[in-house]
Amino acid sequence: MNNVTQKRFTSFLLGSAAMICIGLPIQAHAQSSDEAVVVDPIMVDGEHAEETPTSPVQGYVAKKSATGSKTDTPIEEIPQSVSVIGRKEMDDRGVDKVDEALRYTAGVFTQPYGSDTDTNWVYIRGFNATQTGSYLDGLQNYGYGFGAFLMKDYNLERIEVLRGAASVLYGGTNPGGMINYVSKRPTDEPLHKLQLSVTETGKLGTGVDISDRLSDVAAYRLTGQMTNGDEQADDNDGFQGSMAPSFLWTPNDDTSLTLLSSFTFVDGTHNGGLGFLPYVGTVTAAPYGKIDPETNFTEPGLDKDIRRQFMVGYELEHDISDDLTFRQNARLSHIDIHEIYYYPGTYVSSSDYNLKRWGFEHRTDVTSIGLDNQLEKQFATAGLDHTVLGGIDLKRFDIDRVEYSGSGTVVDPLNPAHGASQVARTAYLDQTIVLNQVGLYAQDQIRFADGWITTLNGRYDYITTNADDPISTNNNYSETEGEWSGRAGLAYTFDMGLTPYVSAASFFNPVLGSSSNGAFQPETGQQYEAGLKYVPQSFDGLFTAALFDLTRQNVVTGSYGAEKQLGEVNSQGIELEAKANLTEELQFSASLTAFDLEITKEENQALIGKTPTIVPTEQASLGLDYTFRQGVMEGFRMGGGMRYQGSSWADESNQNKVPSATVFDASVGYNVEDQWGLNLSVTNLLDKEYVAGCQSLTACGYAEGRAALLTLNVNW
Template sequence: MNIVSIGSRTQKISLRFRNALLLGCTALVALSPTVLLGQEAANAGTTTPLEPIVLQGVGIGLDVANDSKSIVAKDTTGGGRMATPILDTPASVSVITSKEIQERAAESVEQVLQYTSGVTTDFYGSDDRFDYFKIRGFDALMYRDGLVIGRPFGGLREEPFAFERVEVLKGANSAGFGVSDPGGAVNYVTKRPRSERFGEVYATGGSFDHGETGLDFGDNITADDTLSYRITGKFKRSDEEYDYSRDDENFIMGGLTWRPGDDTSLSVVFDHLDRDGVPGSGGHPVGTDFSRDRFFGEPDFNYRDINRNTVSVFLDHDFGDGLTFSSNARYSRSRSNFGYAYISSTPTDGSTIADRAFFANDGSDKQFIVDAHVQYDASIENLASRTLLGVEYNTYNTDSANFWGAAPGIDWTNPVYTGAPASVPIFANTRDDQKTRGIYLQEELTLFDRVIATVGLRNDWLDLDETDKLSGSTSTGDFSEFTKRLGLTYKITDELAAYASYAESVAPPQVGTDPETGKQYEVGIKYQPTDFPAIFTAAVYDLTKENITVTDPATFLQSSIGKVRHRGIDLEAKAEITNNISVIGAYSYIDSNIVENGTGGNEGNRLALVPAHFASAWATYTLDGNGTRGDMTFGVGSRYTGSYYFSDANTSKSKANVVFDASFTYNIQENTTFQVNVSNIFDEKHVAYGGFGADFYNPGRAIYASLRQTW
């Protein structure tokens, strides 16, 4: 906040600032910006023509220009496809901007999300195959620019440096983005060219022989700003914290944006992601306390390779008079595989030789998805309306072969590695072809600039084909699923809003089972002061997931009969209190209850991997330079995770834990900074996942230093 000292105005602004901060805190305790209208009514009873919207190639209405400068976002597409102020969105939405990602030096999606309310991460410890996160205790789906990617478990680990921001929608909402899991959605917003010259380059080194360099720059190609480019890249060579590890990455992305006029923007972005790593150390024998660097896998067999190419196209056009058109399309092809030797059981008879198993996967997929929609904005007298009508088409083809077999045991007191096996027995080899067509309608009505009613309706048609390559049999499934979302927001003041909503979800089904469905009721309050950048939110929800797919342990046949209910509270605050102080705080509570379980015996238990309480806090303080030295920014954070059960049977569980992080940034000169980040400062160690054959520890302490130049 800039305080301008003009007479008594300084005192007035300071008083408003203190009142704003107090009201924000009060809003959180009570529950323990600009809308794209394009017009105003000039005369009562008449409709006003709209001013044209100047398109900058980042999506109509969504302002990401400030994401690299502030941890506080004002608007979001996370609640639906219409860019909407967070204050006006009748749902819990968090936005992690690129500034926050850089400030915390988040290297993975899990690290990006770990200071967000309602989100739990890293519950599989040192198993590094995928990004692991849940929202409100349930699985969630990933999206990129509003187009579905898939589930994080089993998917590719995304590169955060590719994105302007990460939006998190909590709870059911298939009416917004299509078939999805009830936990919520994580939407990545791709970096696109800007109509200005900018850039940065950095180099990072640190723990585990970590070496990394990155670049992100762009400019106008033509003098009239009609054609712009952007190039983003990250190249890393590193190990992990365990022996025989590897964590290498090559990422490159290039984009072009063409603006033939103020009313049209066309962007094409290509990116290539190549990862070469090791999926984990194989776990540690249950009940032991070895150093994290001990490796009980197989050095010649543990591997994880990823290669993906993606082309994205974005088209925006403003027809004038309130009518706009937007279309996103993406084509991607990827190939991934992993081999994993791990401890499958720990003996209890005094022996020190643990059983192991080989597990491997070889997969490839390709996807083409396109969404197109028109939006019409109008206002008359004291009523404003935004209407969105769209269609989506998605075709997804994947081949996946799974291999599993016994591996030689290993003496954990004197490990002797036996090498990679000549072959591992195949137990599944399938091809899945999925075609989805969807049509949706979203309506937002604003009355007297105070009452906002939102309605979302969507129907998806899914055609599924699954071919078992081992038996030659093919199974099919056809589904038609209708979902809706209803929301009501009342703006008590221009800064304070209360809302209530009802939302439904339908998860992508498997052949032979019914889709998993979700229903959520939510009420909440949001406060966004005008005197300084901040957003305070509080929500109470009741979320039920039904038709959960369970597997009969005797026949291994799947059926849809489970039901789980989560009721909880999410509190979150993000604020740049002054030019020198910023804070992020989050707390969540989940009351988890397995209502029905087809395999029996678990009714009344908590769902696995869902803590009752989890909280986090991150704060930074900038000490201004004095002429002889530059600004220094100190950051410190803590993450608390309550205990959670490792299985639905609730027989064993983790211990509650607190992990601390820190950062330090020094401005060497105006555009040059030196930054140090430390995660898990005190090297706190606990079992993040276990209770079966092996234990998996949480990540240990890591220290990284970066030198960054911007222009």
């Protein structure tokens, strides 16, 4: 799509949405003469309690979120697309890994290389959010290289997705959107739960979730899970354990302090073929046929995946007065990772279909500090109700990494032999990088004229980066930058539950690395979005539709060691999502994503107009879950779902496609309320064999095959 067409599309998008915002209030006003019928929300698996941005979600439908505003705001009033996956939805679908929870979410593509045990891969609106779009409790889990934090789903209460630009609230972040993981917290009522689990491969798991009050002003929660055993690929196994203690102190009605922490340990072996298989032999057949998805090309005797990770932080909130609140969130995080693995990629020659292998090793230490200070003021003047938020946040990311590589022995793609002596790996990188970011931000949510909502944001960030590498002077750089970002949104809420909105926002994202021209500049860009959000009055649901136009500038292009910052990519399309507790027994979810992802600037002119690899530009999902509440079937639950991903490209020139795929999921369970429950979930029910994505013609990955998870939960 050329620039003229892009501008016309953007003008049409904003103009159409503005007409909706202007015209629909007239229609709604005409309807308002009849009093709206309001039906109490359906309560699912629990008594009614007012929802907060960190509380459990009732059924599948969340009412509030702070991810898109940093304030306690109804989702329909946020002028961007927001999705929330609650604990019940994760449990019903048998989520065994964080990125699995996002499979049914509009605009989100996960697991492009299959099920990766040490990374949660996430793309939003076509852009990789795996490292710079990951947040925990509103503070960024910044990652770079192989230094990324691992989130464990069992410790989470909800997962929230904010699609599109988020720099106005969080500083540098992925332009396509962000994932905010919300931790489990101490509960009002005693909670004592034990979980036992087993997968189809025999991997065993044990989880505990305990919460209780220590006194009238103090409560605690201890959540943790351990798993040990085999994954689907041969010789891909290991131990993963995580504990998350938390503590709540509320000395009075005006003050609360929540201490949040987690400790994670991993000791396992990799799937050496994950994401590094050739196109010919996976997507299309080679002369020998196709590689078995369960084949592992690493060296089990040398392979190593060891991670030690801890996070310790707090959330402080104090009501200075009835309309003035101070909040401070902070976290210190650290990881120590040592990995060794062998992976394939290319054939020996066009006539020799044995696979070359490479050996890789890294030792990475990361220390990350986040601090966010907020002051929220509510007041009214001249018919306008203001919720004003001001804040200052600080981020520090310190990574020390050493990386080694070496050639490996050649192997048969159908029957790789292990145990041969390997060439010693040589260090090619020994780098320390320190990133500091300080941001000042302000937001005003203005409500007026019985339904209008204007959201205005502004932010300035000061960023410094310093890198040092004694092995290669090309990896040494120092840079200081200042960046502005902003957002303006307009919405109108009708009595019947419909909220049309428009918004425009700018963003930036720091880019670590350098070229012959010096340190890379931050990525920048802008997004325009228009949409509709609908909260029906007759049942508990949330329906959203969004049109977006997102441009990402200063994209790094080129191969390792020869990168240049000349690229620009445009993403524009539509997202539809529906979630509903149709009745107390029946939950429903659906999503549809269709967008055009296009390279609009590139040093290689032949790539302009092409679509980047990996990401499918069409996706759809549908899920249903039904629980019998009475009769002889009382307590029995059944669910099912369908997921579709469209075709994607395997090469930059867009000559080789990865075909589309449709898979089905199913689950059944039986629950005796407040006592025990048994659940069996099966994903990819028909065991469809397909390639999830290709980064290049030598870097393809099979999707996860049929996977089953049986869990037993006991309450006491």
